[in-house]
Every structure is written in C-alpha cells, then in structure tokens.
Amino acid sequence: MHLRRMKLTNWLNSNKHIRRIYLPMGIAGVGGLLYLKVWLPLTGIEIPCVFREITGLWCPGCGLTRMVLALMELDFLQAFRYNMLIFFVAPLFIIYLWLARSGKAKRASVLMGIMIVMAIVFGVLRNIPSFKWLAPTVI
Amino acid sequence: MRRNVGLAVFLTIITCGIYGIYWFIVLTNDVGRLSGDSSFTGGKHFLLTLVTCGIWSFVWSYQLGKNIAAAQERLGVRVTDNSTIYIVLNCFGFGIVNYALAQNEVNKLVE
Numbered sequence: 001m002h003l004r005r006m007k008l009t010n011w012l013n014s015n016k017h018i019r020r021i022y023l024p025m026g027i028a029g030v031g032g033l034l035y036l037k038v039w040l041p042l043t044g045i046e047i048p049c050v051f052r053e054i055t056g057l058w059c060p061g062c063g064l065t066r067m068v069l070a071l072m073e074l075d076f077l078q079a080f081r082y083n084m085l086i087f088f089v090a091p092l093f094i095i096y097l098w099l100a101r102s103g104k105a106k107r108a109s110v111l112m113g114i115m116i117v118m119a120i121v122f123g124v125l126r127n128i129p130s131f132k133w134l135a136p137t138v139i
Numbered sequence: 140m141r142r143n144v145g146l147a148v149f150l151t152i153i154t155c156g157i158y159g160i161y162w163f164i165v166l167t168n169d170v171g172r173l174s175g176d177s178s179f180t181g182g183k184h185f186l187l188t189l190v191t192c193g194i195w196s197f198v199w200s201y202q203l204g205k206n207i208a209a210a211q212e213r214l215g216v217r218v219t220d221n222s223t224i225y226i227v228l229n230c231f232g233f234g235i236v237n238y239a240l241a242q243n244e245v246n247k248l249v250e
Contacts, residue, residue, distance in 0.1 A: 049192035050232075061192040089190065100178070112182035119189045 036069060060085055060123035063136030081137045085122045089115050140169055141246050144239045151235060160185065162238055169245050170203060173210035200225035200237055207244050214248055 040046065051059040063082035070079035080087055092115050099108035126134035142162075151159035164181030171179030179202060187195040204222025211218045221244075225237045 047192075047194065051192060059189070059192050061190045061194075064191065086190065089186075093186075096183075100180075109180075109182060112180070112186065116182060116186050116189070119186060123189070 032068075036065070036072070040065075058123070058126045058135050060119040060126075062126075066136060078139055081139050083136065084134065085119060089118060140165070141249050142166075142242055144242050144246070147242060148235060148239055151238075159235060159238065162242075166238060166241055166245065167199070167203070169249075170206045170210065170241065173213070173245065173248055174206040175213060176206055176209065179206050196229055196234060197226055200229045203237065203241055207241060210248055211244075216248070219244070 035047075046065065049059055049062050051057065052062055061083070064086065067079045067082040067086060070076075070082060092111060096108055096111045096115070099105075099111060122134065125131040147158070147162050151162060164185055167179060167181035167184050171177065171181075184195065184199045184202075188199065201222045204220055204225045208218050208220040208222070221240065225240070228234070228236050228240075
C-alpha cells in the first residue's frame with residue numbers, strides 16, 4: 001500500500017502537466033457532476049449568484065448551471081437560451097489558450113480584451129427590456 | 140509594479156469599484172510576472188470571474204496566494220503562503236482586502 005502510494009506520488013511529480021492541469025480539471029469535473037446530479041436533485045440548494053441576490057439584475061454568468069444541465073440532456077437550443085454568451089466565448093477561449101501557448105502574447109491579449117467586452121456588453125444588454133431574450137429563458 | 144495600497148483602496152471606493160477591476164487585472168499580471176507563471180494573467184481571471192457569477196474568484200484567490208509564495212521563493216525571501224486566508228476573505232466579500240494584502244506583498248517583492 002505504502003509502496004503503491006509512493007509510486008503514485010513519484011508519477012505525479014514526474015508528470016507536472018498532469019499534476020497542474022489534468023488533475024485539478026478532473027477533480028473539478030467530478031465535483032461539478034456530483035453537484036449537478038446528486039446535490040441539486042437531493043437538496044435543491046443552488047450556489048447563488050451574489051450579484052443577482054444583491055442587485056436583482058442578471059450577470060453575464062447567470063443561467064450557466066441550467067445551461068450545463070440542459071447540455072447534459074443534449075437540449076442545445078434550451079442550453080443556448082439559458083446562456084448564449086458561453087457558446088461564443090468558449091471557442092474563443094480555446095483559441096486564446098492556443099495563442100498564449102504559442103507565444104503570441106499580443107494577439108492573445110487582444111482576443112482576451114474582445115471576450116471581456118463581449119461579456120460586459122452581454123451582461124448589460126440582458127437587463128435591458130428590449131434585449132430581454134438574452135436573459136435566461138425557458139422555452 | 141509598486142502601488143500605494145491606501146490610494147488604490149480610495150480610488151476603488153470613489154469609482155464604485157471600476158478602479159478595482161483595473162487593480163485586479165494589473166495586480167494579477169504583476170504576480171504572474173514575479174512568479175514566472177505566464178498563465179496567471181489578469182484578463183483571463185477577470186473574464187472567468189465574470190462568466191461564473193464570481194465563483195472563479197475563489198480559484199483566483201487560491202492561485203494568487205500560491206503564486207505570491209512561488210514569487211517569494213524565486214526571489215529568495217521568506218515564503219508566506221496566504222492562499223487560505225485569501226479564500227476565507229473572499230467568502231466574506233472582502234475581495235478588496237485580498238487586493239490590498241497581495242499588493243502589499245508585491246510592493247515588498249519589487250523593492
């Protein structure tokens with residue numbers, strides 16, 4: 001048992017990218033899945049959006065939990081209506097990570113600026129009555 | 140970069156938090172540069188905080204503490220890992236105290 005643990009520790013230490021990237025991602029994934037599929041159905045207690053609790057307004061991330069739940073049921077249209085920003089930002093974020101890793105720092109920071117502006121504009125618009133369709137909507 | 144903590148807090152208050160956004164971004168960039176972690180950037184963490192209703196700020200708080208500790212180790216000064224304190228402060232809505240504490244550490248490192 002002790003030897004096996006030592007082997008695992010050595011393996012994790014020798015694979016830095018596994019320890020630093022994939023392990024936290026895996027833990028977050030399992031934690032997220034337990035939250036969505038075990039905790040929520042059992043208790044119904046959601047992590048609240050502090051911004052919405054205080055101001056009563058939608059923030060750019062509101063609808064994200066419902067979006068993930070809809071995606072897990074492969075209901076893409078409903079997921080899109082809960083939070084459409086992520087559908088545009090997620091591919092851009094992958095491009096950003098690729099640019100940052102390829103050493104194209106300037107292009108990466110321009111893209112990051114565009115994504116931040118998109119998130120802020122989306123957050124403002126979904127609280128304006130004429131753009132109500134941007135707020136989380138059940139279809 | 141060295142910044143006056145008191146002035147930064149004052150500017151954050153009088154601009155209703157807008158200076159706080161700028162402070163968050165440049166402080167994160169400074170810490171990332173000092174620790175040598177090129178993936179610890181202000182823009183990325185600000186965006187992720189925005190799209191997760193603020194939940195990402197807990198990850199940021201933890202990474203901030205770890206990166207400051209890495210920077211201290213890199214520069215050969217006494218290491219103080221405050222990541223847990225930053226998370227606890229963030230839980231109680233004292234994000235600005237995190238900025239102030241982290242800026243204080245950065246000021247010591249760039250002296």
